Amino acid sequence: MTDQQRFMLAAVMGWPVMHSRSPLMHNFWFNKLGLAGAYVPLAIEPGTLEPALRALHPLGFAGCNLTIPHKQDAMAIVDEVDDTAKAIGAISCVVVRPDGSLFGTNNDWLGFINNLKQQYPDWRADAGPITVLGAGGGSRAVCYGLLREGASEIRLVNRTQQRADVLARNIGGPISVYPWSERNEVLDGSAMAVNTTSQGMIGEPPLDVMLDRLPADALVADIIYIPLETPFLEAARLRGNPTINGLGMLLHQGRPAWRMWFDIEPEVTAELTERMERSILDA
Numbered sequence: 001m002t003d004q005q006r007f008m009l010a011a012v013m014g015w016p017v018m019h020s021r022s023p024l025m026h027n028f029w030f031n032k033l034g035l036a037g038a039y040v041p042l043a044i045e046p047g048t049l050e051p052a053l054r055a056l057h058p059l060g061f062a063g064c065n066l067t068i069p070h071k072q073d074a075m076a077i078v079d080e081v082d083d084t085a086k087a088i089g090a091i092s093c094v095v096v097r098p099d100g101s102l103f104g105t106n107n108d109w110l111g112f113i114n115n116l117k118q119q120y121p122d123w124r125a126d127a128g129p130i131t132v133l134g135a136g137g138g139s140r141a142v143c144y145g146l147l148r149e150g151a152s153e154i155r156l157v158n159r160t161q162q163r164a165d166v167l168a169r170n171i172g173g174p175i176s177v178y179p180w181s182e183r184n185e186v187l188d189g190s191a192m193a194v195n196t197t198s199q200g201m202i203g204e205p206p207l208d209v210m211l212d213r214l215p216a217d218a219l220v221a222d223i224i225y226i227p228l229e230t231p232f233l234e235a236a237r238l239r240g241n242p243t244i245n246g247l248g249m250l251l252h253q254g255r256p257a258w259r260m261w262f263d264i265e266p267e268v269t270a271e272l273t274e275r276m277e278r279s280i281l282d283a
C-alpha cells in the first residue's frame with residue numbers, strides 16, 4: 001500500500017514508550033524514501049490495548065509494533081496469530097488488513113538473525129553449540145530464530161530454571177537446559193553466546209558470567225542496545241571475541257514490518273545505524 005493519496009501511518013504501542021528508538025528509525029525511512037508518512041509512539045496503558053488496536057483501522061494505520069508490556073496480551077486480541085508468533089508466544093507486529101481485521105506476527109527473531117547475517121556473512125547456526133543466557137521473551141525469539149536457521153545445539157541457562165524448561169518444551173528442537181550455577185561451564189566449546197537477560201542494561205548490574213571457558217573465536221551477542229556495549233560485550237571484546245550488540249536486532253525487525261505494512265523493504269544502511277547510535281550515545 002504505497003498509495004500516496006493517503007498518509008502512511010504506523011506506530012509502536014508500549015507503556016512506557018517514549019524511550020523507544022524505533023520512531024527515529026521508521027521516520028528516517030519515510031524521509032529517505034520521500035514518502036508522506038509517520039511512525040508514532042503511542043503510550044497505551046495496560047488494559048486498554050484492545051480498544052487501541054481496534055482503533056488502528058478507523059484511524060488509517062497500516063499496523064503497529066508492540067513493546068513491553070503488550071506483546072503477550074495481544075495474542076488474545078488480534079483476529080489471526082501466525083505460527084511464528086504462536087511458537088514465540090508473543091506478537092511484535094500487528095498488520096491491519098483491508099477489511100479491518102488484525103493479523104499478528106513476530107519479527108524479533110528475524111531482526112536477530114538478519115542482523116547477524118549482515119554483520120557476519122559467514123555465520124552459521126550449526127557451527128557449534130550456542131549458549132543462550134535468559135529465558136524471557138527476548139530469549140524465546142532468539143532461540144526460535146537460531147533453531148529455524150538450523151542450530152544443532154542450544155545450551156539454555158536461566159536464573160529460574162523452570163522458565164527455561166518451559167521455553168524448551170514450547171519451542172522444541174535441540175535445546176538442553178542447564179542450571180544457572182553452570183552458566184560459566186556451559187560456555188566451554190560454545191561457538192556463540194547470547195545474553196537475553198536484562199542484566200547489563202542501563203540501570204541494571206552487569207551480567208554475572210565469567211567468559212574464561214569461552215573459545216576466543218566464539219561470537220558474543222547481546223540483545224540489549226542501551227548501552228550499546230554492555231559490560232558482557234566489553235569483556236568479550238577485551239579478550240578478543242567478535243561481538244554484536246542489540247541495536248541491529250531492532251533495525252532489522254523494521255524491514256519485515258515495512259514489507260507487511262507498506263509492501264516496501266527499506267535498507268539498514270550505515271547512515272541509519274550511525275544516526276541511531278548517536279541518539280543513544282547523546283541520551
Ligand code: ATR
Pocket residue numbers: 133134135136137138139158159160161163196197198199
Ligand atoms: P524480556 O521479555 O525482555 O526477555 P523478561 O521476560 O522480563 O524480559 O526476562 C528477563 C530475563 O532476564 C529473564 O531470563 C530473567 O531471569 P528469570 O526468568 O530468572 O527472572 C533474567 N534476569 C532478570 N534479572 C536477573 C538477574 N539478576 N540475574 C540473572 N538473570 C536475570
